[in-house]
Amino acid sequence: MKKLFKVLLASLLCLGLVGCSADTDDNAGDATGTPETPVLKIAGLDGGYGSAGWEAVIANFEAAEGVSVELQLEKNIAEVLRPVINSGKDIPDLVYLAVGATGGLTEAMISEKQILDISDVLDMQVGAEGVTVGEKLLPGFTDALTSSPYQDGSLYLAPINYGPCGLFYDANLLATKGWELPTTWAEMFELGDLAAAEGIALFTYPTTGYFDAFFSAVLNSVVGPEQYAKLMTYDVAAWESESTKEAFALVGKLAGYVEENTVANANGEGFTKNQLLILDNKAIFCPNGTWLPGEMAEAPRTEGFEWGFTSIPAYTEGGDAYATTFVEQMYIPTSAENADLAKKFIAYCYSDEAAALFYTNGGAVMPIVGNEKFITAEDPNSLYYNIYNTGAKANAVGFAAIEKVEGVDLTSADGILYGTVNSVVAGTKTVEEWHADVVEAVKKLNK
Amino acid sequence: MKRNKEKNIFVALCLAPALLLFTIFMVIPTLNVFYISTLKWGGLSANKTFVGLKNYTILFEDMNFIASLQNTILIIVIVTIITMVVSLIFASIIVREDIKFKNFFRVIFYIPNILSVVVISSIFAQIYDPSTNGLLNSILGLFNGEGWTTIKFLGDQGIVIYAIIGAMIWQAIGYYMVMYMASISAIPEHLYEAAQIAGASRFTQFTRITIPLIWNNIRTTLTFFIISSINLSFLFVKVMTSGGPDGASETVLSYLYSQAYTNASYGYGMAIGAVVFILSFILSGAISKATKRDVLEY
Numbered sequence A: 001m002k003k004l005f006k007v008l009l010a011s012l013l014c015l016g017l018v019g020c021s022a023d024t025d026d027n028a029g030d031a032t033g034t035p036e037t038p039v040l041k042i043a044g045l046d047g048g049y050g051s052a053g054w055e056a057v058i059a060n061f062e063a064a065e066g067v068s069v070e071l072q073l074e075k076n077i078a079e080v081l082r083p084v085i086n087s088g089k090d091i092p093d094l095v096y097l098a099v100g101a102t103g104g105l106t107e108a109m110i111s112e113k114q115i116l117d118i119s120d121v122l123d124m125q126v127g128a129e130g131v132t133v134g135e136k137l138l139p140g141f142t143d144a145l146t147s148s149p150y151q152d153g154s155l156y157l158a159p160i161n162y163g164p165c166g167l168f169y170d171a172n173l174l175a176t177k178g179w180e181l182p183t184t185w186a187e188m189f190e191l192g193d194l195a196a197a198e199g200i201a202l203f204t205y206p207t208t209g210y211f212d213a214f215f216s217a218v219l220n221s222v223v224g225p226e227q228y229a230k231l232m233t234y235d236v237a238a239w240e241s242e243s244t245k246e247a248f249a250l251v252g253k254l255a256g257y258v259e260e261n262t263v264a265n266a267n268g269e270g271f272t273k274n275q276l277l278i279l280d281n282k283a284i285f286c287p288n289g290t291w292l293p294g295e296m297a298e299a300p301r302t303e304g305f306e307w308g309f310t311s312i313p314a315y316t317e318g319g320d321a322y323a324t325t326f327v328e329q330m331y332i333p334t335s336a337e338n339a340d341l342a343k344k345f346i347a348y349c350y351s352d353e354a355a356a357l358f359y360t361n362g363g364a365v366m367p368i369v370g371n372e373k374f375i376t377a378e379d380p381n382s383l384y385y386n387i388y389n390t391g392a393k394a395n396a397v398g399f400a401a402i403e404k405v406e407g408v409d410l411t412s413a414d415g416i417l418y419g420t421v422n423s424v425v426a427g428t429k430t431v432e433e434w435h436a437d438v439v440e441a442v443k444k445l446n447k
Numbered sequence B: 001m002k003r004n005k006e007k008n009i010f011v012a013l014c015l016a017p018a019l020l021l022f023t024i025f026m027v028i029p030t031l032n033v034f035y036i037s038t039l040k041w042g043g044l045s046a047n048k049t050f051v052g053l054k055n056y057t058i059l060f061e062d063m064n065f066i067a068s069l070q071n072t073i074l075i076i077v078i079v080t081i082i083t084m085v086v087s088l089i090f091a092s093i094i095v096r097e098d099i100k101f102k103n104f105f106r107v108i109f110y111i112p113n114i115l116s117v118v119v120i121s122s123i124f125a126q127i128y129d130p131s132t133n134g135l136l137n138s139i140l141g142l143f144n145g146e147g148w149t150t151i152k153f154l155g156d157q158g159i160v161i162y163a164i165i166g167a168m169i170w171q172a173i174g175y176y177m178v179m180y181m182a183s184i185s186a187i188p189e190h191l192y193e194a195a196q197i198a199g200a201s202r203f204t205q206f207t208r209i210t211i212p213l214i215w216n217n218i219r220t221t222l223t224f225f226i227i228s229s230i231n232l233s234f235l236f237v238k239v240m241t242s243g244g245p246d247g248a249s250e251t252v253l254s255y256l257y258s259q260a261y262t263n264a265s266y267g268y269g270m271a272i273g274a275v276v277f278i279l280s281f282i283l284s285g286a287i288s289k290a291t292k293r294d295v296l297e298y
Helices: A002-021 A025-030 A052-065 A077-087 A105-111 A119-123 A171-177 A185-197 A208-223 A225-231 A236-240 A242-255 A271-279 A339-349 A352-360 A382-388 A421-426 A431-446 B002-036 B054-059 B063-096 B102-114 B117-127 B135-143 B160-185 B189-197 B202-213 B215-240 B252-262 B266-290
Strands: A039-045 A068-074 A094-096 A157-170 A201-203 A283-288 A307-310 A322-331 A393-396
Touching: A039 A052, A039 A077, A039 A339, A052 A068, A052 A339, A052 A352, A068 A077, A077 A105, A094 A339, A105 A322, A105 B252, A119 A339, A157 A171, A157 A208, A157 A271, A157 A339, A157 A382, A171 A307, A185 A201, A185 A242, A208 A225, A208 A242, A208 A283, A208 A322, A208 A393, A208 A421, A225 A236, A225 A242, A236 A242, A236 A431, A242 A421, A242 A431, A271 A283, A307 A382, A339 A352, A421 A431, B002 B266, B054 B266, B063 B102, B063 B160, B063 B202, B063 B215, B063 B252, B102 B160, B117 B135, B117 B160, B117 B215, B160 B215, B189 B202, B202 B215, B215 B252, B215 B266, B252 B266
Parallel strands: A039 A068, A039 A094, A201 A283, A322 A393
Antiparallel strands: A094 A322, A157 A283, A157 A307, A157 A322
């Protein structure tokens, strides 16, 4: 009897274990969908534009298509999705996460070739508007390296939410001091000297992560579009060239005009303090995207503060001035179950109806023809989107997909190309050392 | 004989669940880390290439890794020495001396341990604020005249790692103090009385009675120091500096994270993990061996 009891007890313990690991698949049937109504799973970043736009667009899509959509937006979506994608189960049908977003998930998906070719979406009709997606999208977006990273003419990542990244400043400060808005770098540094005499720094940046938009525009204006395209494909000769060095030297000179506390605050914890510097009139310019006024809406500011927005100055008199076009992406993982439905949803996102919903619920602007319908002249956002109508050229940022090399991080926010800016500003590295490090990394990536 | 066999079966059956759990959740994942470290793998696809020990050869030529390893060792050494000395002294004072508000101090010192690292990091971001409004800088400003520039605790590449060490020590003192207090309280009072009669000073009592009698406890905490310094430094660095400025505060685990995820080099990240695993084992083993003494009975 005793023996039987012992055996029973032991098997009970083992059973408990098995119970723990038992698959809970029997709950799967309880999900919102049934075999008749397919479920589209969307996962994405809960970012500056919020979730209201997505919810509104999804509600309309559900009604129109008779499907069910599960939306999961998280601030740390890269961390949330990584194990899901690794496990191969419950993979979202559509992921909304930009190239360059924290966590590097999208870059990993690109370099691991885990993103579905969605070129056929370009031929799909946008609702009942009588145009195809390819016709509806603004030119230049689908062949950018952020959408077509393998340069094979196919579309992999659908562009969404575009906005210019330029330099923000206090328009009132410049007006009251009688300072002209600089159009060239020479004028920029002149202004820097004038401001320094009054104890105001010329420049600050939230974190080095913003240099992808800022420095790429500088590079483009200094080396020209042809060589810039080579830079983005890791061409060693282009990176080694004298003109590229000049762009580095320009940032090196700008480093001398950076507000002194910038480096100390250029991290996830302190970046808003750097953004605050332009509201406090302690620094004039700060590179950022259109979400900045919203992000700093509650922050205290000097009296009379008025948002101003301009492109990166031209390298020479009469040269091209650029403002980087920041654009986010959404894509379908190769192992998504409802790829066709996801494609339909992407096409729907480019409809006027969806674009209006995205814009009125969070301010996101879709890269489609006919945007001016939403952004009227009275709209405060017109200040930013008008930048391209007032002489600035659009600069696309994004490197070609390349096989990752261990220990060589060139392009992330803290990577060699942008992260080293902190050292240049702090004075612990020279521009020459920075340039040499970048060239060495590009060579390693080309091996 | 039969009884003995039955007993063995029973013991084996009782141990089986725990062993099974240990194997599933500890042994297999650890072995897996070593296996993945021999692959070139981005971490997401089925596209894995066996590269043998190549990740390790890259690792030992990677100056960023060497720098992060140096930072980690610096953190372990300084955090351990300062935290141990300070918490031993505090523990001894609170237990041995007749001071007021004993329990109050006990609670106050322990509070940082209840707070999450993210909260502590935010507190220290304010303390280290580089502007004249920063807590430390405004105090330092009192002693410095006009034209003094504030200290950029998190912006100066030579200081930033010490700034993180400061936050880590502040966080750890209470925890170790409570551990030391527990064993100091267990030392019989008569030993101290006898020492006092023999004319031993407080300091002599501390070094000749307290320390030798809680030696075993100190040894245990040394292992804790190594493991927790490696782990916690990752959290502090991640929140306070993201490894910056320009990698100056990178530690092995934050470097592992940025390589495995941001740089999509999962195999390489696991090679870093394997090195950290072996290193912490060796370090703990060496320290345990070096501090081995006969346990004093009382």
